Amino acid sequence: MTRQEIQKEIYKIFQEQFEIEDPGLDDDLKDDHGFDSIDAVELFIELEKVLQVNMDQEIKKEAMEHIRTVNQILDYVDQFLPRQKTSNPNLSSK
Amino acid sequence: MDRRVVITGEAAITPIGNTKEQIVKNLLTGVSGVKAIREDAFLSKYIHSKVFGTIDYPIEYDFDRKYRKTMGPVSFYACQVVKDLLAKAGLDEAFISSGRLGVAFGSIHGSPSMQREIYRNFYQNNESAASAISAVSYLKSMVHTTAVNITKMFHITGRVLSSCTACTTSSQSVGFGYEMIKYGLQDAMICGGADEYDLTTVAVFDNLLACSTAYNDTPHLTPRPFDADRDGLVVGEGAGAVLLEEYERARKRGANIIGEIVGFSCNNNGGDLILPNLDGIIQAIRLGLESAGIGPESVDFVSAHATATKMGDVLEAKAIERVFGKSTPVTGLKSYIGHTMASCGIIETILTLHMIEKGFIAPTLHLDRVDPRCANINHATRLIETPIRTAAVQNFAFGGVNTSLLVKAFH
Numbered sequence: 411m412t413r414q415e416i417q418k419e420i421y422k423i424f425q426e427q428f429e430i431e432d433p434g435l436d437d438d439l440k441d442d443h444g445f446d447s448i449d450a451v452e453l454f455i456e457l458e459k460v461l462q463v464n465m466d467q468e469i470k471k472e473a474m475e476h477i478r479t480v481n482q483i484l485d486y487v488d489q490f491l492p493r494q495k496t497s498n499p500n501l502s503s504k
Numbered sequence: 505m506d507r508r509v510v511i512t513g514e515a516a517i518t519p520i521g522n523t524k525e526q527i528v529k530n531l532l533t534g535v536s537g538v539k540a541i542r543e544d545a546f547l548s549k550y551i552h553s554k555v556f557g558t559i560d561y562p563i564e565y566d567f568d569r570k571y572r573k574t575m576g577p578v579s580f581y582a583c584q585v586v587k588d589l590l591a592k593a594g595l596d597e598a599f600i601s602s603g604r605l606g607v608a609f610g611s612i613h614g615s616p617s618m619q620r621e622i623y624r625n626f627y628q629n630n631e632s633a634a635s636a637i638s639a640v641s642y643l644k645s646m647v648h649t650t651a652v653n654i655t656k657m658f659h660i661t662g663r664v665l666s667s668c669t670a671c672t673t674s675s676q677s678v679g680f681g682y683e684m685i686k687y688g689l690q691d692a693m694i695c696g697g698a699d700e701y702d703l704t705t706v707a708v709f710d711n712l713l714a715c716s717t718a719y720n721d722t723p724h725l726t727p728r729p730f731d732a733d734r735d736g737l738v739v740g741e742g743a744g745a746v747l748l749e750e751y752e753r754a755r756k757r758g759a760n761i762i763g764e765i766v767g768f769s770c771n772n773n774g775g776d777l778i779l780p781n782l783d784g785i786i787q788a789i790r791l792g793l794e795s796a797g798i799g800p801e802s803v804d805f806v807s808a809h810a811t812a813t814k815m816g817d818v819l820e821a822k823a824i825e826r827v828f829g830k831s832t833p834v835t836g837l838k839s840y841i842g843h844t845m846a847s848c849g850i851i852e853t854i855l856t857l858h859m860i861e862k863g864f865i866a867p868t869l870h871l872d873r874v875d876p877r878c879a880n881i882n883h884a885t886r887l888i889e890t891p892i893r894t895a896a897v898q899n900f901a902f903g904g905v906n907t908s909l910l911v912k913a914f915h
Contacts, residue, residue: 429569
């Protein structure tokens with residue numbers, strides 16, 4: 411899946427699950443859209459479904475500290491998705 | 505420190521309406537809110553009782569997702585009544601978040617429908633279902649979900665108390681809220697309770713042979729408190745809230761004072777967790793009067809718990825006779841709405857406030873033939889137009905908990 415395709419999926423999740431319409435790529439999701447830690451956990455569950463991976467708890471904990479914007483979410487997915495395909499021990503294909 | 509505690513707002517969602525006008529109209533015209541049970545995929549097939557005190561009118565909720573995401577159905581009811589309450593009460597925002605306004609609000613077990621969601625995932629026994637048991641599931645279902653969704657939505661920073669004592673949940677909310685203000689711990693309290701539509705509660709009473717089953721084809725004719733042909737309680741849903749305030753504060757801000765709480769008692773039977781207990785009930789009523797510093801002759805109206813069970817009504821009638829004698833008018837308000845569980849105490853308090861304001865006592869519905877064992881008290885069997893100066897609102901719960909609230913007209 412390309413970065414653009416993943417971005418499209420993330421925007422779909424934001425619209426359907428969080429009622430956040432087209433956030434700017436660098437908007438502060440918490441301050442600008444009320445996206446909190448509970449939402450982040452829900453986002454991970456949705457991302458696991460879309461990307462067809464299991465993110466283990468360590469990955470999620472680390473991500474929680476870094477994702478404040480859509481761009482950061484995309485960077486994070488970029489960082490882990492290729493490694494997952496090359497047998498990252500923390501990510502397993504479903 | 506003993507301070508006067510007045511009531512400066514009310515709101516309710518009941519099987520006979522969610523506005524004062526609708527509720528009063530239905531009390532005056534004897535309209536019941538008991539309807540046929542709604543079919544579900546499981547329990548409704550097996551439950552013998554096919555009646556329920558039902559909210560069957562639309563409610564327009566307007567809550568942002570940031571609030572909805574932690575709310576089960578019970579919290580929708582709770583937050584809606586508090587929203588209505590605050591809209592009418594006119595409290596300023598600075599006070600609401602000052603730490604001097606608290607919340608006492610409960611339900612009998614949080615949100616049972618959300619708890620079922622958790623167990624639906626639990627029993628799937630796979631990883632993705634397990635990961636779906638989230639913090640959100642808990643926040644929606646937990647026992648104090650109503651109280652803290654209220655504090656979140658309205659930015660309330662004072663004390664939080666979430667009673668969870670079955671049928672005395674909301675009478676305790678009002679009573680404990682009253683005591684917090686009376687003794688100076690808070691200046692105002694939002695007090696109440698809520699319960700959502702839930703057939704597991706019906707199943708509990710149904711299997712205990714305590715539910716009404718003989719009127720399944722005529723739901724509007726049951727429950728029948730104190731009637732010889734009563735055959736058990738009718739579970740219902742609903743919510744209610746009152747705003748209690750310290751009198752001087754309410755007076756200074758020009759609040760619309762609709763009544764006063766002058767006494768409260770709570771005790772336990774100290775024994776069986778289900779069977780009503782005559783001595784425990786009598787003691788609770790007497791302690792309530794003592795707390796108010798008044799004698800039984802000062803009470804003009806008794807709102808009885810009166811669930812329409814065989815033994816409960818008999819013992820309550822005996823207790824009322826022993827304390828109040830044979831002349832004080834008594835009504836079983838559950839004949840209009842069913843037993844709305846956690847919200848019964850607050851809804852019955854609000855109905856009583858409406859009767860105080862309008863100067864009437866609604867009769868117990870369907871009390872066509874008084875059970876001789878319940879006959880030695882003054883049942884309101886027809887509409888009585890009379891001023892009510894002080895009323896006693898009685899509630900008793902599984903677990904042997906009893907409460908009595910003394911509500912007074914404001915002068």
